Amino acid sequence: MKFIKFLIAGIIFGIVMAKSEAISWYRIQEMFRFQAFHMYGIIGVAVVLGVIGVWLIKKYNIRDYHGNPIVFYPKDKSIPRYLIGGTIFGVGWALSGACPGPMVVNIGYGFFAMAIVFLFAIVGTYLYGVLKNYLPH
Amino acid sequence: MLQILQQPWPWYIAGPLIGLTVPALLIIGNKNFGISSSLRHVCAACIPAGIDYFKYEWKKEIWNLLFVLGIIIGGFLATVYLSSGEEIIIHENLRTELKGYGITDFSNALIPSDVVSWNQLFTLKGMLMIVLGGFFVGFGTRYAGGCTSGHSIMGISALSWPSLVATICFMLGGFIAANLLLPIILSL
Numbered sequence: 531m532k533f534i535k536f537l538i539a540g541i542i543f544g545i546v547m548a549k550s551e552a553i554s555w556y557r558i559q560e561m562f563r564f565q566a567f568h569m570y571g572i573i574g575v576a577v578v579l580g581v582i583g584v585w586l587i588k589k590y591n592i593r594d595y596h597g598n599p600i601v602f603y604p605k606d607k608s609i610p611r612y613l614i615g616g617t618i619f620g621v622g623w624a625l626s627g628a629c630p631g632p633m634v635v636n637i638g639y640g641f642f643a644m645a646i647v648f649l650f651a652i653v654g655t656y657l658y659g660v661l662k663n664y665l666p667h
Numbered sequence: 668m669l670q671i672l673q674q675p676w677p678w679y680i681a682g683p684l685i686g687l688t689v690p691a692l693l694i695i696g697n698k699n700f701g702i703s704s705s706l707r708h709v710c711a712a713c714i715p716a717g718i719d720y721f722k723y724e725w726k727k728e729i730w731n732l733l734f735v736l737g738i739i740i741g742g743f744l745a746t747v748y749l750s751s752g753e754e755i756i757i758h759e760n761l762r763t764e765l766k767g768y769g770i771t772d773f774s775n776a777l778i779p780s781d782v783v784s785w786n787q788l789f790t791l792k793g794m795l796m797i798v799l800g801g802f803f804v805g806f807g808t809r810y811a812g813g814c815t816s817g818h819s820i821m822g823i824s825a826l827s828w829p830s831l832v833a834t835i836c837f838m839l840g841g842f843i844a845a846n847l848l849l850p851i852i853l854s855l
Contacts, residue, residue, distance in 0.1 A: 536692075543685070543734075548749075559845060562844070571677075578686065580823070613836055622801065624800075627778065629816075647783070654806035655709075658806045
């Protein structure tokens, strides 16, 4: 039962992603062709709100629901992994027209063929796990 | 009211709600917003096969899988209760470009069924877009240690420079693929 709040957070997030059409193949293609402001608006405003939220949490030492200090997990300080991994991700994002969030929203939306894309994303993750030690990080 | 909710939501409504997911998850459960780590948890839970990257206590990350399950349910609720049934508005230039590649069926709302469908799985074009595309997303996001949610929204919100670098590379890869690779692939 203690996990139900995450389920509810996911439901709200999924509805917002679907209704804002952020899960649409067309919206992603328009973004990468600079044909529409829509996706830039969504991501831009989301980041501004996120920055303010995190800043407030840090400034006022806001604690979580259980009263524990909030923990942030800093990302590795590396260049190659973001340059190579990030670019590969971007190529996949434009080719499939979806990043992981939209993939799963689309499956819920009844667009089951997106499960193919999701399944191969899992295959990609698996192969990364296999090759991790051989890749520059 | 319902009719308003059934229309596509503008960016200035959706953006804040997505941004608020970051402090919401931090406060309700001390969790960092991120979706693609669920791909790793699925591998760790189903096929760890002794690989170091999948040897960790994925059960501690079960909240992330439930969050993703919620996202799927959210998509379902949106289509059942909040769908207007109207055809999606597509930028004229994109529509013209797609018609040039023989993509003319725009009836399936959010995604062209000429591109993402079970039938496309057996064509070279489909293989490159949905099989290789999905593969690159999964491989790339784990290599980069996050996706659009974990880096572009959560990471940048926490003012982490690696996330900014990752986001720039996401966009760069996307520009290259959409403007240089897709025209070739779609003409196949």
